[in-house]
Amino acid sequence: MNKSLPATSVAGLGRLHESVAVRARGIVKSFGEVIALDGIELDVPQGQIHGLVGPNGAGKTTLLGLLLGLAVADSGTLEILGTTVGRALAAPDGVTGFVDGPGLYPSLTARQNLAALAALRGREARTVGIDDVLGDVGLTDVADDRVRGFSLGMRQRLGLAAALLTKPRLLVLDEPSNGLDPAGKKHVHGVLTRLAADGTSVVLSSHRMDDLEALCSEVTILATGRVVFSGPLSKLAAETDELGYRLLTSDPEAARRVAGETAGVRVADDTGQNAAVFVVHAMVPALDELVVRLVQAGIAVRELAPVVSPLEAAFLALTEQQESNR
Numbered sequence: 001m002n003k004s005l006p007a008t009s010v011a012g013l014g015r016l017h018e019s020v021a022v023r024a025r026g027i028v029k030s031f032g033e034v035i036a037l038d039g040i041e042l043d044v045p046q047g048q049i050h051g052l053v054g055p056n057g058a059g060k061t062t063l064l065g066l067l068l069g070l071a072v073a074d075s076g077t078l079e080i081l082g083t084t085v086g087r088a089l090a091a092p093d094g095v096t097g098f099v100d101g102p103g104l105y106p107s108l109t110a111r112q113n114l115a116a117l118a119a120l121r122g123r124e125a126r127t128v129g130i131d132d133v134l135g136d137v138g139l140t141d142v143a144d145d146r147v148r149g150f151s152l153g154m155r156q157r158l159g160l161a162a163a164l165l166t167k168p169r170l171l172v173l174d175e176p177s178n179g180l181d182p183a184g185k186k187h188v189h190g191v192l193t194r195l196a197a198d199g200t201s202v203v204l205s206s207h208r209m210d211d212l213e214a215l216c217s218e219v220t221i222l223a224t225g226r227v228v229f230s231g232p233l234s235k236l237a238a239e240t241d242e243l244g245y246r247l248l249t250s251d252p253e254a255a256r257r258v259a260g261e262t263a264g265v266r267v268a269d270d271t272g273q274n275a276a277v278f279v280v281h282a283m284v285p286a287l288d289e290l291v292v293r294l295v296q297a298g299i300a301v302r303e304l305a306p307v308v309s310p311l312e313a314a315f316l317a318l319t320e321q322q323e324s325n326r
C-alpha cells in the first residue's frame with residue numbers, strides 16, 4: 001500500500017514547518033558551574049524582527065551563538081528554519097549573522113572584505129551585489145577605505161553588509177546598534193525592516209529600549225538564563241503597574257497640593273519644594289483624574305511624561321524580580 005501523502009498535503013506541511021524560523025524548547029547551556037541558559041523557550045515566526053533583551057550576563061550572546069551554530073546546547077531541542085539542530089558546530093543553511101562584533105580583515109578595504117567573503121562562500125551562495133549591500137548600509141563613500149581605520153559603527157554596518165551578501169532567511173545579530181550614529185542607525189533599521197518585509201526573520205539583542213520599540217514586534221526578556229517575558233511589546237508595556245511622571249504646570253505649588261489630595265497619586269519626596277517640575281507616581285486612571293482636577297482648578301498642564309518609558313519600567317521590574325528570586 002502506498003503510504004505517501006498526496007502532493008498537496010506534503011506541500012502544505014512543508015510550508016507550515018518553514019513558517020517558523022526558530023523554535024527552542026527547554027534549552028540548557030552551562031559553562032562549568034555557570035548555567036548560562038536554563039530552560040529557554042523561544043518562538044520566532046518567519047518575517048519577524050525579534051528582540052532579545054536582558055541585563056549583562058543574562059545569556060543573550062550564548063543564545064544567539066546557538067542559533068548561529070557556534071555552540072551546541074547541553075539539552076533541549078532547537079529547530080531552525082524547519083530543521084532540528086544536531087550536535088555539529090555549523091550555521092544551518094540560510095542562517096547568518098555575528099556575535100561579539102563581525103569578523104573582518106582590518107588590512108583590506110570594505111569592498112575587498114565583502115569580495116573575500118563572497119569568494120569564501122562559493123558559487124552556491126545566493127550572493128547579491130557588493131555595491132548594492134554597501135549602499136544599503138550607507139558605506140558607499142568609504143567602500144575603498146581600509147577597515148583598520150573604521151569606527152565601531154562602521155564595522156557593525158560592514159558586518160551587516162556581509163550578512164546581506166547571502167540573502168539570509170534568518171539573520172542573527174548581537175547588539176547591531178552598538179556605536180551607530182543616527183545616520184547609521186537609520187540605514188540599519190531600514191535594512192532590517194526591508195528584510196523582514198521580504199520574509200527574513202531577524203533575531204537581535206539590544207540594551208536599548210528605543211531600538212527595540214522602533215524595530216521589534218516581539219521581544220524576549222532574559223534574566224539569569226531564563227525567559228521572564230516573551231511576546232508583543234504592547235503586552236510588555238501593559239505589565240507595568242505604577243509609573244513615575246514628570247509634571248510641568250503653570251502653578252507648581254497649587255499643582256502639588258492638588259496631586260497630594262488626589263487618591264492613588266503619590267508626590268515624590270525628592271523633588272524640591274519650589275521646583276517647577278515635580279514627579280508623581282500613579283497608575284493611569286489616577287493620573288487621568290489628576291489632570292482633570294488640575295484643569296478644573298485652573299492649572300494648565302504644560303508637560304506630562306513618564307520618567308522612564310513603560311517598556312523600560314516593565315523590563316526593570318521583571319528582571320529585578322528574577323534577580324531577587326535567585
Ligand SMILES: Nc1ncnc2c1ncn2[C@@H]1O[C@H](COP(=O)(O)OP(=O)(O)OP(=O)(O)O)[C@@H](O)[C@H]1O
Nearest residue numbers: 031034035036054055056057058059060061062063
Ligand atoms: N565561554 C564562556 N565561558 C565561561 N562562561 C561563559 C562563557 N560564555 C558566557 N559565559 C557566562 O554565561 C553567562 C551568560 O553570558 P552571555 O555572554 O550569554 O550574557 P549576555 O546576556 O550576552 O551579557 P552581555 O549583555 O553582558 O553581553 C555569563 O555568566 C557569562 O559569564
